[in-house]
Amino acid sequence: MLTVFRYTLRRYRGQIIGWGIGLGLVGVLLVSMFDSIGTQTEALNEYLSVFPEEFIAFFGDFTDFGTPEGFLGVEFFSYMPIIIGIFAVLIGSGLLVSDEENGTLDLILAYPVSRTALFAGRVLAFIVTSVAILGLAWLGLALPMSWSSLKIDPDVLALPFVSLLAQILIFGALSLLCSMLLPSRGMASMVGGVFLVASFFITGLAKINDKLEAVAKFSPLNYYQAREAFDGLNGTWVAGLLGVTLVFIVLAWWLFRQRDIRVGGEGGWRLSLPPLHRGAKIEARA
């Protein structure tokens, strides 16, 4: 398992550097911007007070935009699940199936590596990659605080990242499960991506429409804490998300253990669609 983990992590180093440094730079930029924003807090609050309710529902509470927590909550953490969620969906859906589709899994599984060890090594690499990306993003916010007026205790700063990690893991695990159930990686990514976007909109809209609250309970993003995490992490929510993640992972593992490793489109789904027009049918018969 450790060999698989080590080599998978090596393969994901580009993801860690790309996503981690990218998010870290966004953090550096935001912390640097805060000093100039701090001098215009009153004017900004007046400006933000006219923002529509729908906008606030998606991007958080603007009432304490002038505070470090409020500023980062709106400018960084509010939209981060949808950004980093794309990473989770892409990596989760391709964790095993991308190798299956390009044919390399056939050879790897001819080696004395059990499917469980391969699965565990890959999942562990995904978790460590996610933690590393968020770690770099955290550094991007924490390091420039030494020369900025934006000051948050580093431990407290880590709390919304924990909430974000729970989101990455659940969307990654869901996409992994989809890749075991659906015939292609592309379809698994699509389902994972649609669920991510739908979750973002339902959670946001549920804040302004009570009728959507019941549906929003099934949305992982309903249990995401952006600005709120600075005041204390909801341990039940994090544990619940990690619990569901574990269920998805166990189901995906069970399916991976049971099924055939596909090559050349074996096991694919085909829909029997009617011909486009009558002529095509007659031509086919002839």
Add this chain to the structure above:
Amino acid sequence: MSAELALYAQGLTKSYGRVRALRGIDLEIRRGEVLGYLGPNGAGKTTTIRCLLDLIRPDGGTLKVFGMNPQDKSVEVRARCGYLPGELQIDPNRTARGALRYFNALRGNSVDWNYVNELSERLQLDLKTTIKNMSHGNKQKIGIVQALMHKPDLLLLDEPTLGLDPLIQREVLRLILDAKAQGTSVFFSSHIMSEVEAVADRVAIIRKGVVVEEAEPSSLINRAFRRASVRFKQAVDVDLLDEVPGVTVLSRDDGTSVLLQVEGEMENLLKALAVLPVIDLETERPSLEEIFLAYYEDEEQEA
């Protein structure tokens, strides 16, 4: 099942939806034996090999590799096997050395790297080149090295010489014979008859997911029809030869020469010719390829 068997399959079946890829494969490979597994594309060769490695699960039948069920003891089975897939795919961003080091790590770093270098030299494989810059033939060489490098007890080779130049093809056949000499059993799928004839102790011919023939290549050839052309010193009664069991007269001239088709052993014909004034006898054996094609011509006729 005998302890001398490296591989034992009985009644192996596998379907992909409505497509029945294997319809009851019966096979045995003894230790240190090379079995040539012959069949055209889609006959079920690759499916059989993938069942052996637990990459796919058969629907029915019995399968044992060194006495172990690959589904129950997949890691133990794979530890003793070397596999070259028919369509080899390796991470293109690695060098050949990097890929082989990865494969070695998957085997618990148990490979003697001097042997890897020796194999690479014999196949003229440059280990420093990045795989994405390699030709198909060079990638195939990596596949052959990784299959052989840990000196497996059972080699599963799916079209091993595909894309290689004739010189390297010959070297690969030598490597197979070297492995056999060291006691390795080889399960060798191909549709190139000449190479199977060169290295295989036995051949199994697969057609539509069933093994239709299994024998030593020489036995298959001897069992097949052959043609004999005979010239006589003077005209003889050719009808006498028509009465010899297993002999058919295909053409006769004026009685001084005759073209015959002989089924099975030549003994009866030689006895009949012994009393005739023969001045020349030429026989023509069919190649393994002709025999193989005959099985598929039968299939086409049936269709």
